[in-house]
Amino acid sequence: MSGRRVIALFRRLTQEIRRDRPSLGILFVAPLLITGLVTFIVREGQAPKVDAVVVNQAGPSGVALTAGLDAALATNGGSATLAPDEATAAQQVADRDATLAIILPPDLVSAPSPTITILTNGLDPPGEAAQLAAASRALVAQAAHATGATPPSIEHRTVYGTPNNDPISGYAPALLAFFAYFFVYILTGVSFLRERTGGTLERLMATPVRRGEIVIGYTLGFGLFAVIQVALLTAWVFGSLTVPAVGPLPSFAIGLGIPIAGSPVLAFLVVIVLAIGAVSLGIFLSTFARTELQVIQFIPIVLVPQFLLSGVLFPLASLPAVLQPFSLVMPLTYAVNGLRQVLIRGADLGVGALQLDLLVLAAFAIAFATLAALTIRRDVA
Protein backbone atom coordinates (compact mmCIF):
# COMPACT_ATOMS: atom_id res chain seq x y z
CA MET A 1 0.00 0.00 0.00
CA SER A 2 1.56 3.22 -1.17
CA GLY A 3 0.06 6.50 -0.09
CA ARG A 4 1.64 8.23 -3.06
CA ARG A 5 0.01 5.95 -5.56
CA VAL A 6 -3.34 6.40 -3.87
CA ILE A 7 -2.87 10.15 -3.97
CA ALA A 8 -1.79 9.97 -7.62
CA LEU A 9 -5.04 8.17 -8.41
CA PHE A 10 -7.03 10.62 -6.35
CA ARG A 11 -5.43 13.56 -8.11
CA ARG A 12 -5.89 12.09 -11.55
CA LEU A 13 -9.62 11.60 -10.90
CA THR A 14 -10.13 15.14 -9.67
CA GLN A 15 -8.28 16.45 -12.71
CA GLU A 16 -10.43 14.41 -15.06
CA ILE A 17 -13.73 15.30 -13.47
CA ARG A 18 -12.82 18.94 -13.11
CA ARG A 19 -12.43 19.13 -16.89
CA ASP A 20 -15.64 17.26 -17.63
CA ARG A 21 -17.94 20.24 -17.30
CA PRO A 22 -21.17 18.44 -18.18
CA SER A 23 -20.50 15.89 -15.45
CA LEU A 24 -19.75 18.65 -12.97
CA GLY A 25 -22.93 20.39 -13.96
CA ILE A 26 -24.98 17.25 -13.46
CA LEU A 27 -23.25 16.38 -10.21
CA PHE A 28 -23.86 19.73 -8.58
CA VAL A 29 -26.67 21.44 -10.47
CA ALA A 30 -29.08 18.60 -11.24
CA PRO A 31 -29.84 17.68 -7.60
CA LEU A 32 -30.49 21.34 -6.80
CA LEU A 33 -32.72 21.66 -9.85
CA ILE A 34 -34.80 18.61 -9.15
CA THR A 35 -35.20 19.05 -5.41
CA GLY A 36 -35.92 22.72 -6.03
CA LEU A 37 -38.55 21.87 -8.59
CA VAL A 38 -40.29 19.36 -6.33
CA THR A 39 -40.26 21.76 -3.39
CA PHE A 40 -41.58 24.55 -5.55
CA ILE A 41 -44.39 22.39 -6.89
CA VAL A 42 -45.44 21.22 -3.44
CA ARG A 43 -45.03 24.53 -1.64
CA GLU A 44 -46.35 26.88 -4.30
CA GLY A 45 -48.95 24.52 -5.66
CA GLN A 46 -52.25 26.27 -6.18
CA ALA A 47 -55.29 25.54 -4.09
CA PRO A 48 -57.54 23.87 -6.61
CA LYS A 49 -59.87 26.19 -8.48
CA VAL A 50 -63.33 24.68 -8.46
CA ASP A 51 -66.06 25.67 -10.88
CA ALA A 52 -69.11 23.84 -9.56
CA VAL A 53 -72.49 23.41 -11.20
CA VAL A 54 -75.26 22.83 -8.70
CA VAL A 55 -78.33 20.74 -9.41
CA ASN A 56 -80.76 22.08 -6.85
CA GLN A 57 -83.59 19.79 -5.81
CA ALA A 58 -83.88 21.40 -2.37
CA GLY A 59 -85.82 24.59 -3.13
CA PRO A 60 -84.95 28.04 -1.70
CA SER A 61 -82.47 26.76 0.87
CA GLY A 62 -80.58 25.12 -2.01
CA VAL A 63 -80.47 28.46 -3.83
CA ALA A 64 -79.12 30.14 -0.71
CA LEU A 65 -76.55 27.41 -0.28
CA THR A 66 -75.40 27.82 -3.90
CA ALA A 67 -74.95 31.56 -3.42
CA GLY A 68 -72.89 30.95 -0.28
CA LEU A 69 -70.87 28.28 -2.05
CA ASP A 70 -70.22 30.63 -4.98
CA ALA A 71 -68.77 33.20 -2.60
CA ALA A 72 -66.65 30.57 -0.81
CA LEU A 73 -65.25 29.06 -4.04
CA ALA A 74 -64.56 32.53 -5.47
CA THR A 75 -61.71 32.95 -2.98
CA ASN A 76 -59.71 30.54 -5.17
CA GLY A 77 -61.05 31.92 -8.43
CA GLY A 78 -63.84 29.37 -8.70
CA SER A 79 -67.60 29.65 -8.85
CA ALA A 80 -70.86 27.85 -8.20
CA THR A 81 -73.73 28.18 -10.67
CA LEU A 82 -77.09 26.51 -10.96
CA ALA A 83 -77.74 23.89 -13.63
CA PRO A 84 -81.26 23.04 -14.84
CA ASP A 85 -80.97 19.28 -14.39
CA GLU A 86 -78.57 16.51 -13.60
CA ALA A 87 -78.05 15.47 -17.24
CA THR A 88 -76.90 18.99 -18.22
CA ALA A 89 -74.61 19.18 -15.21
CA ALA A 90 -73.10 15.76 -15.96
CA GLN A 91 -72.46 16.86 -19.54
CA GLN A 92 -70.68 20.01 -18.38
CA VAL A 93 -68.46 17.93 -16.11
CA ALA A 94 -67.81 15.44 -18.90
CA ASP A 95 -66.81 18.29 -21.22
CA ARG A 96 -64.69 19.85 -18.45
CA ASP A 97 -66.77 23.04 -18.68
CA ALA A 98 -67.31 22.52 -14.97
CA THR A 99 -64.90 21.01 -12.47
CA LEU A 100 -67.62 19.08 -10.70
CA ALA A 101 -71.37 18.89 -10.22
CA ILE A 102 -73.09 19.05 -6.83
CA ILE A 103 -76.48 17.43 -6.51
CA LEU A 104 -78.51 18.77 -3.60
CA PRO A 105 -81.20 16.25 -2.56
CA PRO A 106 -84.89 17.24 -1.96
CA ASP A 107 -84.50 16.24 1.69
CA LEU A 108 -81.51 18.54 2.23
CA VAL A 109 -83.24 20.36 5.11
CA SER A 110 -85.57 17.69 6.43
CA ALA A 111 -83.37 14.61 6.55
CA PRO A 112 -81.44 13.98 9.76
CA SER A 113 -78.30 13.42 7.71
CA PRO A 114 -78.75 14.36 4.06
CA THR A 115 -76.49 12.94 1.38
CA ILE A 116 -75.06 15.35 -1.18
CA THR A 117 -73.69 13.76 -4.33
CA ILE A 118 -70.59 15.23 -6.01
CA LEU A 119 -69.86 14.21 -9.55
CA THR A 120 -66.36 14.60 -10.96
CA ASN A 121 -64.95 13.79 -14.37
CA GLY A 122 -62.86 10.80 -13.29
CA LEU A 123 -60.00 11.15 -15.77
CA ASP A 124 -57.55 12.81 -13.38
CA PRO A 125 -57.79 10.88 -10.10
CA PRO A 126 -55.09 12.79 -8.17
CA GLY A 127 -56.31 16.19 -9.37
CA GLU A 128 -59.94 15.46 -8.66
CA ALA A 129 -59.19 14.21 -5.17
CA ALA A 130 -57.91 17.70 -4.32
CA GLN A 131 -60.87 19.42 -6.01
CA LEU A 132 -63.33 17.13 -4.26
CA ALA A 133 -61.79 17.86 -0.89
CA ALA A 134 -61.94 21.62 -1.49
CA ALA A 135 -65.57 21.48 -2.67
CA SER A 136 -66.60 19.24 0.22
CA ARG A 137 -65.09 21.56 2.81
CA ALA A 138 -66.88 24.57 1.38
CA LEU A 139 -70.12 22.63 0.99
CA VAL A 140 -70.23 21.28 4.52
CA ALA A 141 -69.54 24.73 5.97
CA GLN A 142 -72.20 26.38 3.79
CA ALA A 143 -74.75 23.63 4.36
CA ALA A 144 -74.47 23.98 8.10
CA HIS A 145 -74.80 27.71 7.70
CA ALA A 146 -77.73 27.64 5.27
CA THR A 147 -79.84 24.93 6.79
CA GLY A 148 -78.70 24.72 10.38
CA ALA A 149 -79.15 21.01 10.03
CA THR A 150 -76.68 18.25 10.70
CA PRO A 151 -73.70 18.28 8.36
CA PRO A 152 -74.44 16.37 5.15
CA SER A 153 -72.48 13.37 4.08
CA ILE A 154 -70.82 13.47 0.68
CA GLU A 155 -71.12 10.79 -1.92
CA HIS A 156 -68.59 10.86 -4.75
CA ARG A 157 -69.40 9.65 -8.23
CA THR A 158 -67.48 10.11 -11.48
CA VAL A 159 -68.61 10.47 -15.07
CA TYR A 160 -65.85 8.13 -16.30
CA GLY A 161 -64.67 5.16 -14.33
CA THR A 162 -65.58 4.77 -10.71
CA PRO A 163 -64.23 6.82 -7.82
CA ASN A 164 -63.02 3.71 -6.07
CA ASN A 165 -61.01 2.61 -9.10
CA ASP A 166 -57.99 0.51 -8.43
CA PRO A 167 -55.68 3.30 -7.19
CA ILE A 168 -52.96 2.08 -9.56
CA SER A 169 -55.12 3.26 -12.49
CA GLY A 170 -53.97 6.79 -11.83
CA TYR A 171 -50.34 5.73 -12.15
CA ALA A 172 -50.63 3.12 -14.89
CA PRO A 173 -50.15 5.74 -17.64
CA ALA A 174 -46.84 6.71 -16.08
CA LEU A 175 -45.75 3.10 -15.87
CA LEU A 176 -46.46 2.59 -19.53
CA ALA A 177 -45.37 5.89 -20.99
CA PHE A 178 -42.32 6.76 -18.96
CA PHE A 179 -40.45 3.52 -19.45
CA ALA A 180 -40.92 3.45 -23.19
CA TYR A 181 -39.84 7.09 -23.42
CA PHE A 182 -36.88 6.59 -21.13
CA PHE A 183 -35.39 3.43 -22.65
CA VAL A 184 -35.93 4.40 -26.25
CA TYR A 185 -34.18 7.71 -25.51
CA ILE A 186 -31.20 5.97 -23.89
CA LEU A 187 -30.88 3.37 -26.66
CA THR A 188 -31.00 5.91 -29.46
CA GLY A 189 -28.93 8.53 -27.69
CA VAL A 190 -26.07 6.15 -26.92
CA SER A 191 -26.27 4.47 -30.31
CA PHE A 192 -26.17 7.74 -32.21
CA LEU A 193 -23.39 9.04 -30.03
CA ARG A 194 -21.34 6.00 -31.06
CA GLU A 195 -22.14 6.86 -34.65
CA ARG A 196 -20.78 10.35 -34.10
CA THR A 197 -17.67 9.38 -32.13
CA GLY A 198 -16.83 6.16 -34.01
CA GLY A 199 -16.34 7.92 -37.33
CA THR A 200 -19.19 6.05 -38.97
CA LEU A 201 -21.37 9.16 -39.19
CA GLU A 202 -18.53 10.97 -40.97
CA ARG A 203 -18.33 8.11 -43.44
CA LEU A 204 -22.11 7.93 -43.75
CA MET A 205 -22.23 11.62 -44.60
CA ALA A 206 -19.79 10.94 -47.46
CA THR A 207 -22.35 8.58 -48.98
CA PRO A 208 -25.46 9.80 -50.81
CA VAL A 209 -27.57 9.08 -47.69
CA ARG A 210 -29.96 11.90 -46.80
CA ARG A 211 -30.33 13.17 -43.25
CA GLY A 212 -34.02 12.38 -43.33
CA GLU A 213 -33.22 8.81 -44.36
CA ILE A 214 -30.98 8.44 -41.32
CA VAL A 215 -33.69 9.73 -38.96
CA ILE A 216 -36.35 7.51 -40.52
CA GLY A 217 -34.02 4.51 -40.53
CA TYR A 218 -33.25 5.01 -36.85
CA THR A 219 -36.94 5.48 -36.09
CA LEU A 220 -37.78 2.20 -37.82
CA GLY A 221 -34.90 0.34 -36.20
CA PHE A 222 -35.47 1.45 -32.64
CA GLY A 223 -39.21 1.69 -33.32
CA LEU A 224 -39.24 -2.06 -33.86
CA PHE A 225 -37.74 -2.67 -30.44
CA ALA A 226 -40.02 -0.06 -28.89
CA VAL A 227 -43.01 -1.91 -30.39
CA ILE A 228 -41.85 -5.18 -28.85
CA GLN A 229 -41.10 -3.54 -25.51
CA VAL A 230 -44.39 -1.65 -25.33
CA ALA A 231 -46.40 -4.67 -26.49
CA LEU A 232 -44.81 -6.73 -23.75
CA LEU A 233 -45.31 -4.00 -21.18
CA THR A 234 -48.94 -3.42 -22.21
CA ALA A 235 -49.70 -7.10 -21.95
CA TRP A 236 -48.00 -7.25 -18.55
CA VAL A 237 -49.75 -4.16 -17.17
CA PHE A 238 -53.26 -4.93 -18.37
CA GLY A 239 -53.16 -8.67 -18.71
CA SER A 240 -53.94 -11.20 -16.06
CA LEU A 241 -53.42 -14.74 -17.10
CA THR A 242 -54.47 -17.21 -14.48
CA VAL A 243 -52.28 -20.24 -14.28
CA PRO A 244 -54.26 -23.14 -12.80
CA ALA A 245 -53.01 -25.02 -9.79
CA VAL A 246 -50.74 -27.87 -10.74
CA GLY A 247 -49.93 -30.46 -8.08
CA PRO A 248 -48.53 -28.71 -5.02
CA LEU A 249 -48.35 -25.32 -6.82
CA PRO A 250 -51.31 -23.04 -6.06
CA SER A 251 -52.90 -21.22 -8.99
CA PHE A 252 -51.51 -17.77 -9.65
CA ALA A 253 -51.92 -14.92 -12.13
CA ILE A 254 -49.32 -13.55 -14.51
CA GLY A 255 -49.65 -9.83 -15.24
CA LEU A 256 -50.66 -6.85 -13.17
CA GLY A 257 -54.27 -6.93 -14.34
CA ILE A 258 -54.75 -3.16 -14.10
CA PRO A 259 -58.31 -2.48 -15.26
CA ILE A 260 -58.65 -0.76 -18.63
CA ALA A 261 -61.98 0.57 -19.89
CA GLY A 262 -60.84 1.03 -23.49
CA SER A 263 -58.80 -1.00 -25.90
CA PRO A 264 -55.24 -2.00 -24.89
CA VAL A 265 -54.36 -1.57 -28.58
CA LEU A 266 -55.16 2.14 -28.32
CA ALA A 267 -53.07 2.45 -25.16
CA PHE A 268 -50.28 0.76 -27.11
CA LEU A 269 -50.73 3.24 -29.96
CA VAL A 270 -50.42 6.27 -27.66
CA VAL A 271 -47.18 4.94 -26.16
CA ILE A 272 -45.70 4.06 -29.56
CA VAL A 273 -46.28 7.54 -30.93
CA LEU A 274 -44.54 8.87 -27.81
CA ALA A 275 -41.65 6.41 -28.22
CA ILE A 276 -41.14 7.36 -31.87
CA GLY A 277 -40.60 10.93 -30.72
CA ALA A 278 -38.06 9.66 -28.19
CA VAL A 279 -35.92 8.19 -31.00
CA SER A 280 -35.44 11.63 -32.52
CA LEU A 281 -34.99 13.21 -29.09
CA GLY A 282 -32.12 10.77 -28.51
CA ILE A 283 -30.47 11.69 -31.82
CA PHE A 284 -30.95 15.38 -31.11
CA LEU A 285 -29.56 15.30 -27.57
CA SER A 286 -26.59 13.13 -28.59
CA THR A 287 -25.27 16.24 -30.36
CA PHE A 288 -24.63 17.81 -26.98
CA ALA A 289 -22.92 14.79 -25.47
CA ARG A 290 -19.34 13.69 -25.95
CA THR A 291 -19.51 10.47 -24.00
CA GLU A 292 -22.11 7.85 -23.29
CA LEU A 293 -22.05 8.95 -19.67
CA GLN A 294 -23.19 12.38 -20.73
CA VAL A 295 -26.15 10.92 -22.63
CA ILE A 296 -27.22 9.30 -19.35
CA GLN A 297 -26.64 12.57 -17.56
CA PHE A 298 -29.30 14.30 -19.61
CA ILE A 299 -31.90 12.16 -17.85
CA PRO A 300 -32.16 14.27 -14.68
CA ILE A 301 -32.10 17.46 -16.74
CA VAL A 302 -34.47 16.56 -19.55
CA LEU A 303 -36.54 13.55 -18.54
CA VAL A 304 -37.15 13.93 -14.81
CA PRO A 305 -38.70 17.41 -15.08
CA GLN A 306 -41.01 16.03 -17.79
CA PHE A 307 -42.05 13.30 -15.41
CA LEU A 308 -42.67 15.77 -12.56
CA LEU A 309 -44.74 18.08 -14.77
CA SER A 310 -46.68 15.44 -16.68
CA GLY A 311 -49.56 15.29 -14.20
CA VAL A 312 -48.83 11.80 -12.94
CA LEU A 313 -47.32 12.70 -9.60
CA PHE A 314 -48.73 16.20 -9.15
CA PRO A 315 -52.10 17.17 -10.64
CA LEU A 316 -51.70 19.62 -13.49
CA ALA A 317 -54.37 21.96 -12.11
CA SER A 318 -52.50 22.47 -8.87
CA LEU A 319 -49.06 23.07 -10.43
CA PRO A 320 -47.71 26.56 -9.72
CA ALA A 321 -48.94 28.93 -12.42
CA VAL A 322 -45.41 29.57 -13.79
CA LEU A 323 -44.89 25.85 -14.39
CA GLN A 324 -48.20 25.23 -16.13
CA PRO A 325 -46.97 26.36 -19.57
CA PHE A 326 -44.03 23.97 -19.30
CA SER A 327 -46.29 21.00 -18.77
CA LEU A 328 -48.10 21.95 -21.97
CA VAL A 329 -44.93 21.70 -24.09
CA MET A 330 -43.91 18.26 -22.88
CA PRO A 331 -44.92 15.17 -24.82
CA LEU A 332 -45.27 13.06 -21.69
CA THR A 333 -48.20 15.24 -20.53
CA TYR A 334 -50.17 14.34 -23.65
CA ALA A 335 -49.25 10.68 -23.43
CA VAL A 336 -50.47 10.52 -19.82
CA ASN A 337 -53.67 12.32 -20.72
CA GLY A 338 -54.28 10.14 -23.76
CA LEU A 339 -53.68 6.99 -21.74
CA ARG A 340 -56.15 8.14 -19.10
CA GLN A 341 -58.73 8.69 -21.81
CA VAL A 342 -58.25 5.09 -22.88
CA LEU A 343 -57.81 3.51 -19.47
CA ILE A 344 -60.48 5.28 -17.45
CA ARG A 345 -62.90 6.70 -19.97
CA GLY A 346 -62.64 3.85 -22.45
CA ALA A 347 -62.15 6.37 -25.25
CA ASP A 348 -61.99 5.11 -28.82
CA LEU A 349 -60.49 6.92 -31.80
CA GLY A 350 -63.74 8.87 -32.23
CA VAL A 351 -63.18 10.79 -28.99
CA GLY A 352 -61.92 14.30 -29.70
CA ALA A 353 -59.73 14.54 -26.60
CA LEU A 354 -57.84 11.37 -27.54
CA GLN A 355 -57.51 12.52 -31.15
CA LEU A 356 -55.98 15.75 -29.90
CA ASP A 357 -53.50 13.94 -27.65
CA LEU A 358 -52.41 11.67 -30.49
CA LEU A 359 -52.10 14.61 -32.86
CA VAL A 360 -49.97 16.58 -30.42
CA LEU A 361 -47.75 13.54 -29.81
CA ALA A 362 -47.34 13.07 -33.55
CA ALA A 363 -46.51 16.77 -33.91
CA PHE A 364 -43.82 16.40 -31.21
CA ALA A 365 -42.40 13.36 -33.03
CA ILE A 366 -42.21 15.33 -36.28
CA ALA A 367 -40.69 18.37 -34.57
CA PHE A 368 -38.04 16.24 -32.81
CA ALA A 369 -37.30 14.42 -36.09
CA THR A 370 -36.75 17.76 -37.83
CA LEU A 371 -34.45 18.94 -35.03
CA ALA A 372 -32.58 15.62 -35.17
CA ALA A 373 -32.12 15.88 -38.94
CA LEU A 374 -30.82 19.43 -38.56
CA THR A 375 -28.23 18.37 -35.98
CA ILE A 376 -26.89 15.51 -38.06
CA ARG A 377 -24.88 17.83 -40.23
CA ARG A 378 -24.09 20.25 -37.46
CA ASP A 379 -20.80 18.73 -36.31
CA VAL A 380 -19.94 17.69 -39.82
CA ALA A 381 -20.43 21.01 -41.56
Next chain:
Amino acid sequence: MAILSDAHPDSATDAPDAAIRATHLTKTFGALRAVDDVSFALPPGRIYGALGPNGSGKTTLIRLLTGLARPTSGGAEILGVSMPSRPILSRIGYMTQSDGVYPALTAGENVRFFAETYGVRDSAAVESALELVELADRARSLTAELSGGQRRRLSLACALVHSPQVLFLDEPTVGVDPLLRLQFWSHFKALADRGVTILVSSHVMDEADRCDELLFIRSGRIIARGSGADLRSRAATDDLEQAFLKLGGQTEVTR
Protein backbone atom coordinates in the same frame (compact mmCIF):
# COMPACT_ATOMS: atom_id res chain seq x y z
CA MET B 1 11.07 36.15 -43.77
CA ALA B 2 9.53 37.38 -46.93
CA ILE B 3 5.96 36.71 -47.86
CA LEU B 4 5.20 33.38 -49.43
CA SER B 5 4.43 33.80 -53.05
CA ASP B 6 1.52 32.04 -54.64
CA ALA B 7 2.44 28.37 -54.47
CA HIS B 8 -0.03 27.46 -57.14
CA PRO B 9 0.05 29.62 -60.21
CA ASP B 10 -3.06 29.49 -62.33
CA SER B 11 -1.47 27.00 -64.66
CA ALA B 12 -1.93 24.52 -61.80
CA THR B 13 -5.69 24.65 -62.29
CA ASP B 14 -5.67 24.59 -66.07
CA ALA B 15 -6.18 20.87 -66.66
CA PRO B 16 -9.58 20.79 -68.34
CA ASP B 17 -10.60 17.25 -67.35
CA ALA B 18 -9.35 17.32 -63.77
CA ALA B 19 -10.87 14.67 -61.50
CA ILE B 20 -10.26 16.80 -58.42
CA ARG B 21 -10.08 20.55 -58.55
CA ALA B 22 -9.66 23.12 -55.81
CA THR B 23 -10.05 26.80 -56.54
CA HIS B 24 -8.79 29.18 -53.86
CA LEU B 25 -10.18 26.74 -51.32
CA THR B 26 -10.09 28.24 -47.82
CA LYS B 27 -11.46 27.09 -44.50
CA THR B 28 -10.97 29.01 -41.29
CA PHE B 29 -11.85 28.03 -37.75
CA GLY B 30 -11.79 31.30 -35.89
CA ALA B 31 -8.28 32.68 -36.35
CA LEU B 32 -6.92 29.35 -37.59
CA ARG B 33 -6.63 29.06 -41.37
CA ALA B 34 -6.89 25.26 -41.59
CA VAL B 35 -6.89 25.36 -45.39
CA ASP B 36 -5.49 28.53 -46.84
CA ASP B 37 -6.18 29.50 -50.45
CA VAL B 38 -5.45 26.12 -51.99
CA SER B 39 -5.78 25.71 -55.75
CA PHE B 40 -4.93 22.66 -57.82
CA ALA B 41 -6.28 20.52 -60.63
CA LEU B 42 -5.51 16.82 -60.53
CA PRO B 43 -5.87 14.85 -63.78
CA PRO B 44 -7.56 11.45 -63.42
CA GLY B 45 -6.02 8.01 -63.05
CA ARG B 46 -3.11 8.93 -60.83
CA ILE B 47 -2.14 8.62 -57.20
CA TYR B 48 -1.63 11.91 -55.42
CA GLY B 49 -0.02 12.13 -52.03
CA ALA B 50 -0.96 14.97 -49.72
CA LEU B 51 2.02 15.06 -47.40
CA GLY B 52 2.40 17.16 -44.35
CA PRO B 53 2.77 17.01 -40.59
CA ASN B 54 -0.16 16.32 -38.28
CA GLY B 55 -2.40 19.35 -38.05
CA SER B 56 -1.30 20.77 -41.39
CA GLY B 57 -4.86 20.66 -42.74
CA LYS B 58 -4.87 17.41 -44.72
CA THR B 59 -8.11 16.04 -43.25
CA THR B 60 -9.85 19.41 -43.55
CA LEU B 61 -8.74 19.57 -47.18
CA ILE B 62 -10.26 16.14 -47.86
CA ARG B 63 -13.46 17.10 -46.05
CA LEU B 64 -13.73 20.23 -48.19
CA LEU B 65 -13.09 18.28 -51.40
CA THR B 66 -15.74 15.68 -50.52
CA GLY B 67 -18.25 18.37 -49.56
CA LEU B 68 -18.38 17.24 -45.91
CA ALA B 69 -17.26 20.67 -44.81
CA ARG B 70 -18.27 23.94 -46.38
CA PRO B 71 -15.41 26.18 -47.44
CA THR B 72 -15.13 29.65 -45.97
CA SER B 73 -14.31 30.76 -49.49
CA GLY B 74 -13.29 29.19 -52.77
CA GLY B 75 -14.65 25.98 -54.17
CA ALA B 76 -14.03 22.34 -54.95
CA GLU B 77 -15.02 20.27 -57.97
CA ILE B 78 -15.06 16.52 -58.31
CA LEU B 79 -15.34 15.08 -61.82
CA GLY B 80 -16.36 18.51 -63.00
CA VAL B 81 -19.21 18.85 -60.49
CA SER B 82 -18.97 21.56 -57.90
CA MET B 83 -19.15 20.32 -54.32
CA PRO B 84 -21.13 19.76 -52.18
CA SER B 85 -23.18 17.61 -54.50
CA ARG B 86 -25.09 14.60 -53.27
CA PRO B 87 -25.31 12.71 -56.58
CA ILE B 88 -21.55 12.81 -57.12
CA LEU B 89 -20.98 11.19 -53.71
CA SER B 90 -21.84 7.80 -55.19
CA ARG B 91 -18.74 8.14 -57.38
CA ILE B 92 -16.49 9.07 -54.47
CA GLY B 93 -14.95 6.70 -51.96
CA TYR B 94 -13.76 8.01 -48.62
CA MET B 95 -11.67 6.09 -46.15
CA THR B 96 -11.72 8.04 -42.94
CA GLN B 97 -8.80 8.34 -40.59
CA SER B 98 -10.68 6.44 -37.90
CA ASP B 99 -11.87 3.03 -39.03
CA GLY B 100 -15.48 4.16 -39.32
CA VAL B 101 -16.93 0.69 -39.27
CA TYR B 102 -19.56 -0.78 -36.95
CA PRO B 103 -17.93 -3.06 -34.34
CA ALA B 104 -21.14 -5.01 -33.66
CA LEU B 105 -21.58 -6.00 -37.32
CA THR B 106 -19.60 -8.69 -39.08
CA ALA B 107 -17.06 -7.64 -41.70
CA GLY B 108 -19.44 -8.72 -44.46
CA GLU B 109 -22.37 -6.83 -42.91
CA ASN B 110 -20.31 -3.66 -42.72
CA VAL B 111 -19.36 -3.79 -46.39
CA ARG B 112 -22.93 -4.66 -47.37
CA PHE B 113 -24.29 -1.73 -45.34
CA PHE B 114 -22.03 0.82 -46.99
CA ALA B 115 -22.68 -0.76 -50.40
CA GLU B 116 -26.40 -0.21 -49.85
CA THR B 117 -25.90 3.40 -48.79
CA TYR B 118 -24.30 3.86 -52.22
CA GLY B 119 -27.21 2.09 -53.86
CA VAL B 120 -25.17 -1.03 -54.65
CA ARG B 121 -27.29 -4.13 -54.09
CA ASP B 122 -24.98 -6.53 -55.86
CA SER B 123 -23.60 -9.10 -53.41
CA ALA B 124 -20.79 -9.85 -55.88
CA ALA B 125 -19.52 -6.31 -55.28
CA VAL B 126 -19.45 -6.97 -51.53
CA GLU B 127 -17.56 -10.21 -52.04
CA SER B 128 -15.03 -8.75 -54.45
CA ALA B 129 -14.37 -5.78 -52.14
CA LEU B 130 -13.69 -8.23 -49.30
CA GLU B 131 -11.50 -10.34 -51.56
CA LEU B 132 -9.53 -7.32 -52.68
CA VAL B 133 -8.52 -6.59 -49.10
CA GLU B 134 -8.12 -10.29 -48.40
CA LEU B 135 -10.84 -10.46 -45.80
CA ALA B 136 -13.14 -12.87 -47.63
CA ASP B 137 -12.42 -15.57 -45.06
CA ARG B 138 -13.31 -13.18 -42.21
CA ALA B 139 -16.59 -12.02 -43.73
CA ARG B 140 -18.56 -13.67 -40.94
CA SER B 141 -16.33 -12.47 -38.13
CA LEU B 142 -17.49 -9.70 -35.85
CA THR B 143 -15.64 -6.51 -36.62
CA ALA B 144 -14.87 -6.03 -32.92
CA GLU B 145 -12.91 -9.28 -33.03
CA LEU B 146 -10.75 -8.29 -35.99
CA SER B 147 -7.19 -7.09 -35.51
CA GLY B 148 -6.32 -3.44 -36.03
CA GLY B 149 -4.84 -4.12 -39.48
CA GLN B 150 -7.87 -6.16 -40.49
CA ARG B 151 -10.20 -3.33 -39.45
CA ARG B 152 -8.13 -0.94 -41.55
CA ARG B 153 -8.53 -3.28 -44.51
CA LEU B 154 -12.25 -3.54 -43.85
CA SER B 155 -12.45 0.22 -43.80
CA LEU B 156 -10.79 0.28 -47.21
CA ALA B 157 -13.23 -2.33 -48.54
CA CYS B 158 -16.14 -0.13 -47.37
CA ALA B 159 -14.67 2.78 -49.31
CA LEU B 160 -14.20 0.68 -52.45
CA VAL B 161 -17.33 -1.41 -52.64
CA HIS B 162 -19.19 0.92 -55.01
CA SER B 163 -16.24 1.14 -57.46
CA PRO B 164 -15.71 4.88 -57.03
CA GLN B 165 -13.92 6.92 -59.66
CA VAL B 166 -12.32 9.17 -57.07
CA LEU B 167 -10.91 7.79 -53.86
CA PHE B 168 -9.91 9.82 -50.80
CA LEU B 169 -7.78 7.93 -48.32
CA ASP B 170 -7.07 9.77 -45.10
CA GLU B 171 -3.93 8.30 -43.55
CA PRO B 172 -4.83 4.81 -44.77
CA THR B 173 -1.62 3.17 -43.57
CA VAL B 174 -1.50 4.48 -40.00
CA GLY B 175 -1.08 1.56 -37.65
CA VAL B 176 -0.68 -0.83 -40.56
CA ASP B 177 2.27 -3.23 -40.51
CA PRO B 178 4.87 -3.01 -43.32
CA LEU B 179 3.67 -6.09 -45.19
CA LEU B 180 0.08 -4.91 -45.25
CA ARG B 181 1.24 -1.45 -46.23
CA LEU B 182 2.86 -2.96 -49.32
CA GLN B 183 -0.40 -4.72 -50.14
CA PHE B 184 -2.34 -1.49 -49.72
CA TRP B 185 -0.09 0.34 -52.13
CA SER B 186 -0.33 -2.41 -54.72
CA HIS B 187 -4.15 -2.15 -54.42
CA PHE B 188 -3.96 1.59 -54.92
CA LYS B 189 -1.68 1.16 -57.93
CA ALA B 190 -4.05 -1.38 -59.47
CA LEU B 191 -6.99 0.98 -58.95
CA ALA B 192 -5.14 3.92 -60.49
CA ASP B 193 -4.27 1.75 -63.49
CA ARG B 194 -7.99 1.24 -63.94
CA GLY B 195 -8.47 5.00 -64.07
CA VAL B 196 -9.36 5.71 -60.44
CA THR B 197 -8.03 8.99 -59.13
CA ILE B 198 -6.64 8.59 -55.63
CA LEU B 199 -5.73 11.24 -53.12
CA VAL B 200 -3.83 9.76 -50.17
CA SER B 201 -2.95 11.82 -47.15
CA SER B 202 0.01 10.80 -45.09
CA HIS B 203 2.55 12.20 -42.71
CA VAL B 204 4.99 9.39 -43.49
CA MET B 205 7.47 10.59 -46.07
CA ASP B 206 8.73 7.12 -46.96
CA GLU B 207 5.39 6.36 -48.59
CA ALA B 208 5.68 9.36 -50.85
CA ASP B 209 7.55 7.63 -53.63
CA ARG B 210 4.60 5.37 -54.28
CA CYS B 211 2.57 8.38 -55.36
CA ASP B 212 2.66 9.71 -58.90
CA GLU B 213 2.62 13.22 -57.64
CA LEU B 214 3.05 14.89 -54.26
CA LEU B 215 1.44 17.89 -52.65
CA PHE B 216 3.46 19.20 -49.74
CA ILE B 217 1.10 20.79 -47.24
CA ARG B 218 2.10 22.97 -44.37
CA SER B 219 -0.12 25.25 -42.26
CA GLY B 220 -3.00 24.78 -44.68
CA ARG B 221 -1.01 25.78 -47.75
CA ILE B 222 0.40 23.80 -50.63
CA ILE B 223 4.07 24.60 -50.38
CA ALA B 224 5.21 22.46 -53.29
CA ARG B 225 3.83 20.12 -55.89
CA GLY B 226 5.53 17.64 -58.17
CA SER B 227 6.83 14.09 -58.44
CA GLY B 228 9.17 12.80 -55.74
CA ALA B 229 12.16 13.01 -58.08
CA ASP B 230 11.17 16.49 -59.17
CA LEU B 231 10.89 17.77 -55.61
CA ARG B 232 14.19 16.16 -54.64
CA SER B 233 16.04 17.78 -57.45
CA ARG B 234 14.46 21.14 -56.73
CA ALA B 235 15.53 20.92 -53.10
CA ALA B 236 18.88 19.44 -54.15
CA THR B 237 18.61 16.60 -51.70
CA ASP B 238 17.98 12.86 -51.84
CA ASP B 239 15.88 12.96 -48.72
CA LEU B 240 12.21 13.90 -49.14
CA GLU B 241 11.98 14.94 -45.51
CA GLN B 242 14.82 17.38 -46.14
CA ALA B 243 13.09 18.47 -49.32
CA PHE B 244 9.90 19.17 -47.39
CA LEU B 245 11.75 21.29 -44.85
CA LYS B 246 13.76 23.05 -47.51
CA LEU B 247 10.87 23.75 -49.83
CA GLY B 248 8.68 24.74 -46.91
CA GLY B 249 11.25 27.07 -45.44
CA GLN B 250 11.99 28.61 -48.79
CA THR B 251 10.56 32.04 -49.23
CA GLU B 252 9.82 31.45 -52.90
CA VAL B 253 8.23 28.22 -53.86
CA THR B 254 9.01 27.48 -57.43
CA ARG B 255 7.06 25.10 -59.53
